[in-house]
Amino acid sequence: MEFPFRGDHPRSERIRRVTNLSKIRLHQQGTWFLYLVTICFSIAVGLLTELYRQMSERQSVEFEKKKAELALYKAQINPHFLFNTLNTLYGLMLAQSEKAEAAFVQFIHLVKYMYTRATQDKVSIAEEAQYIEQYIELQKNRLDESRTQVDYTYENDHACPNAQIAPMLLITFVENALKYGTSAHEKSLIRIRLQVKDNTLCFIAENPIVNPRPADKAPGIGIANCRKRLELLYPSAHKLNIQEQDGWYKVELEIKLSA
DSSP: OOOOOTTHHHHHHHHHHHHHHHHHHHHHHHHHHHHHHHHHHHHHHHHHHHHHHHHHHHHHHHHHHHHHHHHHHHHHHHHHHHHHHHHHHHHHHHTTOTTHHHHHHHHHHHHHHHHHHTTSSOEEHHHHHHHHHHHHHHHHTTSOTTTEEEEEEEEEOOSSTTOEEOTTSSHHHHHHHHHHSOOSSSOEEEEEEEEEETTEEEEEEEEEOSSOOOTTSOOOSHHHHHHHHHHHHSTTSEEEEEEEETTEEEEEEEEEOOO
16 A cells, blocks of 8 residues: 655645746736737827828818919919900000900900809810910901911810810910910911820910010019919829920920829
């Protein structure tokens, strides 16, 4: 008959206690780990929420800034347009031209478009093309068509029938061509082309420089205004190239239109 060793029972008890302590410590460590993970996650969520809030505020401020800047540039278009057009009408009246009455009717249509469409963010390209044509027809009243010819064409492949553009964005280039490309003493041909193809707007205006700006006269704000509007409205979707070479002034503009 075998008798158990006296120390066996206490030793087993110690082993159980050590095992239990290890389990308790492991449980405590697991609890602390989960607590730390929860704290870190909460802090991360808080930081991301604050970052998102700051980014949203910054974008909102930037949007309002751009909106105000666009409104300023758009507001500058109207006086510029009115001055040039009224100057044409004034010249017709001084000359007692029979074209004056028809020119006033055309002027009314242009002003109506300007005040009903210029306040909008976008207009159809067809409307803008018609507006350009009406403006050219009005300006022809002051031109001697035996010396100055204006060739204007508009083409649309209708791949994007609802394509739109910012209003009165192209008219400054047309005004510029008719201002510096006409003369009472020299013959000139002004070519203006507007085309919509493959979801891209292509605009070309070219004219001989027969009526150059005086050297002592500062350049106008029209072209600079257009550049700014293009940068704000189509920051990565446009290409503008303006060249003055061999007595010719040429504007080439491409705008990738929204689908």
